[in-house]
Amino acid sequence: MSLTTHSLSFAYQTGQTVLHDLTLDFGRGQVIGLLGANGCGKSTLFMNLLGIQKPQQGKVCWQGAALGYDKRSLHMLRQQIAMVFQDPDQQIFYTDVVSDIAFSLRNLGIDEVIIQSRIDQALAMVDATSFRDKPIQYLSHGQKKRVAIAGALVMESEYLLLDEPTAGLDPRGRQHMIDIISRIVAQGKRVVISSHDIDLIYEVCDYLYVLSHGRLLAEGKETDVFQNKTMLDEAGLTQPWLVKMHTELGYPLYKTEHEFFTTQRRSLLSQKSIEREAV
Ligand SMILES: Nc1ncnc2c1ncn2[C@@H]1O[C@H](COP(=O)(O)OP(=O)(O)O)[C@@H](O)[C@H]1O
Numbered sequence: 001m002s003l004t005t006h007s008l009s010f011a012y013q014t015g016q017t018v019l020h021d022l023t024l025d026f027g028r029g030q031v032i033g034l035l036g037a038n039g040c041g042k043s044t045l046f047m048n049l050l051g052i053q054k055p056q057q058g059k060v061c062w063q064g065a066a067l068g069y070d071k072r073s074l075h076m077l078r079q080q081i082a083m084v085f086q087d088p089d090q091q092i093f094y095t096d097v098v099s100d101i102a103f104s105l106r107n108l109g110i111d112e113v114i115i116q117s118r119i120d121q122a123l124a125m126v127d128a129t130s131f132r133d134k135p136i137q138y139l140s141h142g143q144k145k146r147v148a149i150a151g152a153l154v155m156e157s158e159y160l161l162l163d164e165p166t167a168g169l170d171p172r173g174r175q176h177m178i179d180i181i182s183r184i185v186a187q188g189k190r191v192v193i194s195s196h197d198i199d200l201i202y203e204v205c206d207y208l209y210v211l212s213h214g215r216l217l218a219e220g221k222e223t224d225v226f227q228n229k230t231m232l233d234e235a236g237l238t239q240p241w242l243v244k245m246h247t248e249l250g251y252p253l254y255k256t257e258h259e260f261f262t263t264q265r266r267s268l269l270s271q272k273s274i275e276r277e278a279v
């Protein structure tokens with residue numbers, strides 16, 4: 001399973017180069033974060049990975065071979081790499097949840113019994129079972145996003161590309177999305193997440209690429225990349241709060257909010273009991 005780009009450069013018809021000489025290996029981690037400010041080229045890179053756009057220079061390779069751009073090759077590719085767009089309305093075509101999710105599977109001629117069981121699993125995975133029979137037009141933005149993810153999950157592809165999965169969600173919806181992503185990751189799927197939501201990326205990813213104006217600014221383990229304040233500043237980003245607690249206040253570097261609070265609570269309690277004993 002290997003997805004890579006090699007000296008990839010890309011420009012839209014308008015002429016301006018949007019991606020510059022990108023050599024990336026999406027096998028460096030199980031959950032890769034593609035991090036960068038608005039307009040730095042994250043979505044454009046995803047389009048290149050899926051063959052929706054074609055680089056003018058360099059290439060995208062899947063399983064070590066350069067992408068083919070004929071219909072058949074792209075059809076095969078998209079069974080192995082599924083993308084969830086930032087805007088679910090770009091992805092949802094049917095008026096009801098189940099038909100929309102079933103669409104790509106029916107297209108592949110998969111047995112209806114298998115389709116139904118995959119849909120049940122995918123809807124459970126994104127906590128969408130309760131609104132599976134609601135018309136899509138009555139769903140909230142967050143619910144639509146979950147339907148779009150379910151539509152990608154049923155493909156059982158090797159890679160899942162999530163473009164700004166938390167954009168437009170309220171705090172509760174955002175936390176719910178993090179839980180869903182963690183669940184997908186726990187199943188062993190490879191995931192690439194594009195976002196400028198630094199706390200999300202820090203918590204979920206294990207390898208990062210940081211883009212600035214379409215150029216690669218930094219890469220590495222999330223714990224290393226996020227300690228480089230100067231670089232983050234150049235990329236128009238800041239440190240995740242858990243990293244700030246470490247660099248500014250000397251706390252151990254925790255990976256998740258849950259880890260931070262449970263450990264800190266425990267040490268506070270033991271401190272109190274020591275104080276009580278001393279009295
Ligand atoms: N269809 C398009 N035609 C021309 N320029 C585009 C198009 N889509 C995006 N761009 C430009 O490409 C750059 C990168 O955009 P995008 O990939 O959407 O960034 P991001 O996803 O990181 O916010 C921006 O300057 C944007 O204006």
Ligand SMILES: [Mg+2]
Nearest residue numbers: 042043086164
């Ligand atoms: Mg984008």
